[in-house]
Structure formats: C-alpha cells, structure tokens
Amino acid sequence: MKRYLEQPADDTTLVLRHGGGQRGKAVLDQVRGLADAIEIPCLEIKKDQDRYDFAMGEFHRLGAQATPGAARQLVLAYAGGLGELAGACAQIVETAGARITEDDVERATEGRVEASAFKVADAATAGKAADALVLLRQALSTGTDPIPMLAALNFKLRGIARAYGARGSAGQLAKDLGMAPWQAERAVKDGRAWSEEHLAAAIDFAAETEWLLKGGSRDPEYALERFVLFVARRGREPRRA
Structure with missing residues (x-):
C-alpha cells in the first residue's frame, strides 16, 4: 500500500478503512499527507441503543418505516458488523415493502x-x-x-x-x-x-x-x-x- 500511494493510478478512487489503534498508522499518516485525501471519522457503535438507532435510520434512508419491535428483533438477529445489519435492512425493505413489522423480521431472520x-x-x-x-x-x-x-x-x-x-x-x-x-x-x-x-x-x-x-x-x-x-x-x- 505504501508503494502504491507513492504512485497512485490515475482516475482511481481508493477507499481505505482503519479500525483504530496503532496498526497501520504509518499508512494512515501517509494517506493524510496526500493533497486530495478525504478522511471521514466514524464513531464506534458499542451500545444496543445506538445499533437500534442505526437500523431505524437505515429504514428511513430507504424510505421505509419499521415498528420498534421489528427494529429490536433485527438488531438482536444481526449482532455482528454494521455492514451486515445495513444489508439486512435493505433486504427486508426489498422483500417486505415500506412498512416493516415484527412478522416480516421473523420471516427474514428465521434460522439465524x-x-x-x-x-x-x-x-x-x-x-x-x-x-x-x-x-x-x-x-x-x-x-x-x-x-x-x-x-x-x-x-x-x-x-x-x-x-x-x-x-x-x-x-x-x-x-x-x-x-x-x-x-x-x-x-x-x-x-x-x-x-x-x-x-x-x-x-x-x-x-x-x-x-x-x-x-x-x-x-x-x-x-x-x-x-x-x-x-x-x-x-x-x-x-x-
């Protein structure tokens, strides 16, 4: 990555994700030194309430509404990364429509x-x-x-x-x-x-x-x-x- 950053390809957008800590900090500092680099800080989500708010926000972004119970069920079913939770929200909206109920989540998470x-x-x-x-x-x-x-x-x-x-x-x-x-x-x-x-x-x-x-x-x-x-x-x- 360090070698690539010394001569980046033209017309290419490179997206890097840093998980925090010291690992990879040298590359991160090198990226920050580039004139056209854009850094977007992402606060870590630790609390279940934050995950619940994230899920509700995803439904809103997708033009859908979910009952509080449906959002809670989804957060419990997808306790891993936020990418997986976001993908689950999109999949349920695609299959169930703009109004998400607990039954919709039950069918979508069956067997997990x-x-x-x-x-x-x-x-x-x-x-x-x-x-x-x-x-x-x-x-x-x-x-x-x-x-x-x-x-x-x-x-x-x-x-x-x-x-x-x-x-x-x-x-x-x-x-x-x-x-x-x-x-x-x-x-x-x-x-x-x-x-x-x-x-x-x-x-x-x-x-x-x-x-x-x-x-x-x-x-x-x-x-x-x-x-x-x-x-x-x-x-x-x-x-x-």
Whole structure:
C-alpha cells in the first residue's frame, strides 16, 4: 500500500478503512499527507441503543418505516458488523415493502443462529422453562452450535445482574446501565423474580457451563440444557450432575 500511494493510478478512487489503534498508522499518516485525501471519522457503535438507532435510520434512508419491535428483533438477529445489519435492512425493505413489522423480521431472520439463541434466552429469563427447552432443542436439531446459545443467555443474565435492584425511569436506567431503555426495563423486571443468592449462583454456573461446552464435557448439549433449566427456574432448584 505504501508503494502504491507513492504512485497512485490515475482516475482511481481508493477507499481505505482503519479500525483504530496503532496498526497501520504509518499508512494512515501517509494517506493524510496526500493533497486530495478525504478522511471521514466514524464513531464506534458499542451500545444496543445506538445499533437500534442505526437500523431505524437505515429504514428511513430507504424510505421505509419499521415498528420498534421489528427494529429490536433485527438488531438482536444481526449482532455482528454494521455492514451486515445495513444489508439486512435493505433486504427486508426489498422483500417486505415500506412498512416493516415484527412478522416480516421473523420471516427474514428465521434460522439465524443469533435469532434462535435470543429466543431461547428470552424464554429462559422469563421463567418459561418448557418453552425454553422446546426452542433449545429445535435450535440444536437444526445444527446451531451450543456456544452462541450460551453467549446469548449470558448476555441476558449479565443484564439482569447489572440492573438488579435498580430504581428509576426507563431513560435514567438506560443512562446508568448503558442499555437501551427497553432492555433496562426488561432487565429490572426479570430481576424481580431472582434472589441475590440465586443470581450469584447462576453467574457461577454460567462460567462452569462455558468450560463444559469448550471441552470439559462429552455432552455439551446436555450441559447447556441443565443451565437453561437452572435459569428458567431462577436458580431455585439445585444443579443436577
């Protein structure tokens, strides 16, 4: 790249993306020294609320409207890069039209690992043990790996732990906890069903389950099922071997 920048081709526009940090800084400084270089700073998006706002902005840019629930579902289903999320927004608008509902997103994300994982996590943290087990077995039967399933469940569990005992409006909770308002409200609501002792036990069990899923057990699916049941029952039953 350094050699190319010394003699760039005529009538060519080169687009470079720098991910931050020191790696590639020499090339970045060289580009900044060019007379016709244009630099566009892009703030990193870390919070789920920012991803939600990004998705809603994409729908608006595409001349479409999405319900808040549809946008939230899409953000959960496409938890990777923003390019993937933007592509998903464009694809749904192309197939579903200018008014996007939760059903549209459900059809578009059917079978995705992230979507399946968060369905299991939502059911488990809501205390719906039977639903959580059915969704878990459906996901595993279609080839979903246990690791992302556990990651989604741990994400929800950490949110409950952070919001445990919190008080205030949705806006204030979102600011204090670094969550979207709807996430903060849900975490506080789910936390009311837990005792502090049981929640601490679930966090410990999560670490143990991660070890089991990453080589500590010959049956990772069974290990994950145990953890899902433990969470769905809010830690009120002892762990089974």
